[in-house]
Amino acid sequence: MTTAVANEDSNKRMALQSLIWCVSDTPPAGSDLLATCARSMDAAEQARILALVPENPTITLAFSPGGATLAVGDTAKFTLTTNLFGQPIDITKTGTATTTLTVCEGAATLTDGTLTVPSSGSTAARTITLCAEATAAGTIALVAEAEPASTTHIGWNQSPTVVDDKACQVFAAFYTDQQAAVRSSATATFAAAPVVTPTTPAPTAPTTTAPTTPAPTTQQPTDEEDDDTTEETSESDDETLPDTGGPLSPLLLALAGSLIVAGAGIAFAANRTRTPRKH
Secondary structure, eight states: OOOOOSSSOHHHHHHHHHHHHHHHSOOOTTOHHHHHHHHHOOHHHHHHHHHHSOSSOOEEEEESSTTOEEETTOEEEEEEEEOOOSSOEEEEEESSSOEEEEEEESSOEEETTEEEOOOOSOOSOEEEEEEEEESSSEEEEEEEEEOOOOTTOEEEEEOSOEETTEESOEEEEEOGGGOOOEEEEEEEEEEOOOOOOOOOOOOOOOOOOOOOOOOOOOOOOOHHHHHHHHHHHHHHHHHOOTTTOSOOOHHHHHHHHHHHHHHHHHHHHHHHHTOOOOO
């Protein structure tokens, strides 16, 4: 067995280079390298190491819906999508809102501002949801940042020994001091709940309805009713004097008869007096 290190003899440096090729390349079938990789680490361990050093490390932090304002007491959800596994991701929280930040969805741990997403053997990015609950109005800004190792940052090592003007050995290794930071940020705003002032409805004036007087109706008498009325009036006139309001007395009737007879006598006498004489 040979220890794989980068700063000792050639065998140890070659062992380190072989392990790097086990992860970064697919050894040819039946080759000594394939046998060495199988003896040194199984396929699951190779996948885990490869997932730790993605070719294009990414961190994407977002707040949805963007630009929306939440009320105090609501929960702001930030989604963090990354392909960095088993490596520390620093979460920095700033702003004026008083908030508590937790992992509410996804497999990850958040301890003292450091988020860690465990490796599952896959290089596919995964999404974690961070929840912020505010107890006071204001803003909250989150920044996620990590400095991952990447296969694009390879350091080449060359043996100091030179034979016939040729270097004895050249190999590649990953260097943690050549990492490129990956960073993303998002912001949410919490507004104080509006103060609701009760309103008193304005008094309503009573409605007065004027009484409706029905128009008088006049019934026209029929012809039969007119005849009956006329007969009744005539009979009443015969029996009653309008001026006196009573019936004719026998004395008045006798006096009227005497006047009539006397008048007739006077007229007869006058006629006899005016008869001409014969000569």
